[in-house]
Amino acid sequence: LKPSTAFSYQANSAVRLGLIGCGNRGTTVSTSFSKNTTAQVVALADIFPDKLELGRGHFNQLNASLGRAPIDSKLLFHGPNAYEQLFNLKDVDLVQISTPPFFHVHHLEAAVAAGKHVYCEKPVGVDVVQAKHALEIAKRVKPTQSVDVGFQCRSAPPIAAIAEKIKAGAL
Numbered sequence: 001l002k003p004s005t006a007f008s009y010q011a012n013s014a015v016r017l018g019l020i021g022c023g024n025r026g027t028t029v030s031t032s033f034s035k036n037t038t039a040q041v042v043a044l045a046d047i048f049p050d051k052l053e054l055g056r057g058h059f060n061q062l063n064a065s066l067g068r069a070p071i072d073s074k075l076l077f078h079g080p081n082a083y084e085q086l087f088n089l090k091d092v093d094l095v096q097i098s099t100p101p102f103f104h105v106h107h108l109e110a111a112v113a114a115g116k117h118v119y120c121e122k123p124v125g126v127d128v129v130q131a132k133h134a135l136e137i138a139k140r141v142k143p144t145q146s147v148d149v150g151f152q153c154r155s156a157p158p159i160a161a162i163a164e165k166i167k168a169g170a171l
Contacts, residue, residue: 015117018043018075018092020083020107022055025121026098029150031062033096033119040068043075043092045082047099052078083107087114097121105130108147109137118147 017039019030023046033039041059046052060070077085087095087110097107097120105125111118125131141147165171 013038015039016042016091016093018045018086018089018095018116019055019098020045020086020095021098021100021121022046022051023098026096027055027058029098029119029121030059030096034059034062034066039094040066042071043077043086043089044071045077045086047078047080047082049078052076052082083110087111087116093117094119101126102130105133105137108134112137112141112145112147115142115145117145119150120147121150124149 015033015038017030017033019026019041022044030039030041034041040063044052044055044059046055056071056076063070075086075089075091077083083099086092094117095111097104097111097118099107101121101123104120104123108118108120108124124134138147
C-alpha cells in the first residue's frame with residue numbers, strides 16, 4: 001500500500017476551523033494553526049462586521065499563500081448570534097473561541113452541545129460562577145470531542161526549561 005492509502009489523504013485529514021472573534025488574538029492564533037498544522041480556517045464569526053471583513057481579508061490572503069481556497073462568503077457570520085450559525089455548520093470540525101472572556105463559558109457551552117472540538121482562550125470564566133459552570137460543561141464533553149484551553153505557554157520550550165531547572169533545585 002502507498003502511505004497515503006494507509007494514513008488517508010491530506011485533504012481528508014485537514015481540520016476545518018471556524019473562528020469566533022476575529023480580533024488580534026483570534027486572528028493570530030488561527031494564523032498559527034493554519035501555518036503549523038493541517039487546520040484551515042473555513043468560517044468566521046464576529047459581532048462586528050468590520051472585524052469580520054478584516055478577518056476575511058487576512059485569511060483569504062493566508063489561504064492563498066498556503067494554496068488553499070478562500071473562505072466562502074456563506075461561511076461568514078456577524079451579529080450577536082453569529083456563533084450559533086457557525087456552530088451549526090457541519091463543515092466545521094473545530095471552533096476557536098477568541099471572544100471577550102465574559103462570553104467564553106456561554107460560547108463553550110454552545111460549542112460542546114453542537115459536538116464541536118473546541119480551543120478556548122483563557123480565561124474560561126471571569127468569576128467563580130462561570131468557572132463552576134465551565135466544570136459542569138466539561139462533564140458533557142463527549143468521548144469523541146477534544147476541548148482545550150489556551151494554557152499552552154507552560155509547554156513552550158523556554159518555560160519548560162525553566163520549570164525543569166526549578167524542579168532540579170537550581171532556584
